[in-house]
Amino acid sequence: MASDVELAAMRHAITLSALGLGTTSPNPPVGCVILDQHGTTVGTGFHRRKGEPHAEVHALTTAGEAARGGTAVVTLEPCNHVGVTPACRQELLDAGISRVIIGVIDPTSRGEGGAAMLAAAGVQVETDVLRDEALTVLGPWLTATTRRRPYLTWAYAPNDRRHQAAEGHLLLHLRGGADLVVTDKTLDEGIPGGHAPGHFALPDEADIGVGLPQWLSAAYAVGVRSVLVIGHERGDALRPYMHAVDEVIIAAPRADPSQTLDTVDPHLPPIGFRLVDIATSAELLICRLQRHAREEM
Template sequence: MASALELAAMRHAITLSSFGLGTTSPNPPVGCVILDRHGATAGAGYHRRKGEAHAEVNALSAAGSAARGGTAVVTLEPCNHIGVTPACRQELIDAGIARVVISIIDPTSRGDGGAAVLTAHGIDVETNVIPDETLTVLGPWLVATRRRRPYLTWAYASDGKDRFAANERLTNDLRSSADLVVDDRLLEEGTPGGHASAHFTIPGEPTSDLREWLSTCYAAGSRSILLIGHQYSDEVRDSLDCVDEIVISLDVTSRPADLAAAWRSTLSGFELVGITSGGNDVRVRLRRPLLSLLPGYGLPE
């Protein structure tokens, strides 16, 4: 069972993994923390983009010799294949790591998986450590990988005094965690130039067939998309099953009847996961339950 120090390190790793949101795709956002043999933090790192060092390698580099006999705490199972970069499970073995604490097993792992190889080399491995917390960052990538289409967030401002300005604020606030942003038919990276060009391309503009367009985006390397604006309501409602998350900016001067209409149009299949107040507006966040979208991924039912 993971110790208190390991749980704290996992939450540290989850936070680090979020630094890669919007740039790692098609790879997952992963964080790793190395504890030395006494339980002190010796190194930490995260994966920034495909083709560059993975989280484990960055953390091991920061830890240096202090990693030997220590523990690697990582949000996703270390990879078991040699691709653009070396296999992370081998890097951990070569560094002399004695224990590996994993939050979520990688559904794309090759062969028996990195955890099995680590165990076969005599390393103590624990899995399924606070996966529900790790899903706050890794969940969209897992959902996209399972369905082979990007995790789609639709954000829009309700009727108010300045809907355009509210939509612009939504774009500025939410874009950094998305691979692609669609705003008034303009399509661009959430973080301009953030992805590795060899593994990520920007597809054509959205079409009337939302599902087909999302599949095209997935093939081009995208795993998360932010769609901004109420003008997409017809396309979205015709394919609401393609939408995973909804963020609504509600003007505080809106009439109660307007708010009731917003709820009636979006609640089916979604759960309320957050409400924040920001001066002139209130943001409501709804999401499909992630665990229901991830059967068989080693997560608690």
């Protein structure tokens, strides 16, 4: 069973993993913390983008010899195959790690999987540690990988004279966590130039008009794992395809305390979604709804 120190390290690793959002795809955003034999943090790392070292390698490099006999705390099961970079499972073994704490098992593992191979080599392995918390970052990638289409978020503001400013606020706040941002007029990377050349491309914007499911499949094929749609014009095209929408985020000018979700948007909450968060700023009320199926991963 994971100790309090290891649980704290996992939460640290989850926080680190979020730094890869918007740049790692088609790879997952992963964080890693290395603890020495005394439980002291001696190395940290996260995966930035495909083709560059994985989170475990960054953390082991920082830790150096202090990693020997220590514990690796990683948000996603260490990979078990040699691709653009070496297998993280072997990197951990070579560094002398004696225990590995894993948040989420990787459904894309090849062969037996990194956890099984580490255990077979005599490493203590514990899995599903703070899995739900790790999914706050890994969830969209895992959903996209399982369905083979990007995780889709629609964010907009109710139509009033201030909705354009509210949607500008949403765009600024949310775009860094998405691979692809679609507004009423543009289609671009969430972090322009953030993804690895040769492993990611923008889908054909014109194909959106052919049908959302086909366009999402095409976007997945070129490396996109998360899409953020901002605004009403594009959003109106989403309404017939709400089964393909994973999150809805609505911003409204802050009003009196009696304001409820149906006054923010009479069409919501849609069937199959649940309210998961409400945030306020000096000017806005922001409601976030998520598809129930996310709980079943």
